[in-house]
Each structure stands twice: as C-alpha cells, then as structure tokens.
C-alpha cells in the first residue's frame with residue numbers, strides 16, 4: 001500500500017483553522033478521499049491530557065522550556081499513536097498545527113530560539129515532516145480581535161500580550177522562509193466560504209499531483 005499524505009494547517013490564533021478544518025474535512029470525505037482530521041496539541045488521550053496542562057490558565061508558573069518540551073512530548077505521542085498508523089494505512093491525515101507552531105510560538109513567541117526548538121522537535125519527530133502545509137495568513141490584531149469576539153473561554157496562550165502574538169507572526173515568517181517548498185499561503189482574512197474553497201483547492205491539487 002502506498003503511504004498516505006500528511007497535511008497540516010498552520011497559522012496564528014484567530015486565523016480560522018478550527019472553523020475551516022471540519023468543513024474541508026467534510027468536502028474531502030464527500031469526494032471520496034480517505035481522510036482523518038486531528039489536532040495538536042492533542043489528538044490522542046495522553047496528548048489531550050498534556051494539552052489541558054499546557055493551556056490551563058491557572059498554570060502561570062510554567063517555564064517556557066517546560067512548555068516547549070510538553071508540546072514536543074504531546075506531538076511525539078500523537079505521531080506514534082495516530083498519525084504514522086494512519087499514513088501507513090494510506091490515509092490523508094489533516095492535522096491542525098504541528099512542528100511549525102512550536103517554531104513560531106516557543107521559538108519566537110517565548111524567545112527560546114528557532115534552532116533549539118528545532119533540535120528538541122527533531123528528537124520527537126525524527127524525519128516525519130508534513131508533505132504539505134496550508135498557512136492561514138492573517139495579521140495579529142485581526143486574529144486576536146476574532147478570538148476575543150468569538151470565544152467564551154480564553155486559554156493561557158490566547159491571553160498573552162499583543163507583543164507575544166507579534167513575535168509569533170515573526171516566527172511564522174521565518175517558518176515560511178525556511179520551508180517554502182512545502183507551504184501554501186491562503187489569505188485567511190476573507191469569508192469562511194472563500195477560505196474553505198482555497199484550502200480545499202490547494203489540498204485537492206496537491207493530492208491529484210501526487211497521484212499522477
């Protein structure tokens with residue numbers, strides 16, 4: 001059996017990934033693609049437990065490197081338990097966030113540095129990188145306004161300062177420069193329907209290209 005495709009959705013908070021992901025997942029399924037939808041941090045029981053520790057607003061004492069290691073630990077468990085088995089079964093794995101989030105948030109937002117975050121994540125994931133990444137492009141102010149308007153519960157990272165989110169955007173720019181061959185950029189400031197269509201088109205053309 002041929003290996004499936006690993007596709008990640010990336011972008012800052014409030015860029016609309018969580019709204020678009022289930023819509024695109026349903027479109028792919030309707031058209032006969034064998035696809036699963038998952039997310040980070042989380043996706044499997046152990047990683048969801050780590051997620052609740054990381055995002056708990058009470059955990060104000062958490063050290064930045066502890067946070068980075070917890071994200072990497074959750075990622076490894078998710079990869080081993082869910083992503084790799086699904087890819088081995090030939091499925092498309094559509095995953096909200098992966099290593100690029102750690103590079104942007106912990107590498108830049110927490111200012112640990114791109115190289116150190118890359119090193120711990122290389123240990124966690126070895127060479128299991130996404131085949132395609134869709135980047136939801138939005139400016140940080142619009143992203144944060146969206147979160148504050150739409151969410152009832154704000155987690156520990158949402159509640160960081162605008163400066164933190166500006167650094168995260170800088171981090172994503174570095175990610176876009178470093179991994180440009182694997183990343184397609186989508187303008188996420190448009191309507192849900194427009195963004196959904198763009199994301200679907202990007203995924204479909206990538207899958208069709210791979211198949212031919």
Ligand code: TMP
Nearest residue numbers: 013040041071097098101102105157158
């Ligand atoms: P979510 O809101 O997309 O579910 O993600 C939860 C938060 O975790 C979000 O603020 C981004 C952050 N995050 C990191 O800081 N590093 C990571 O590696 C991942 C996967 C998420």
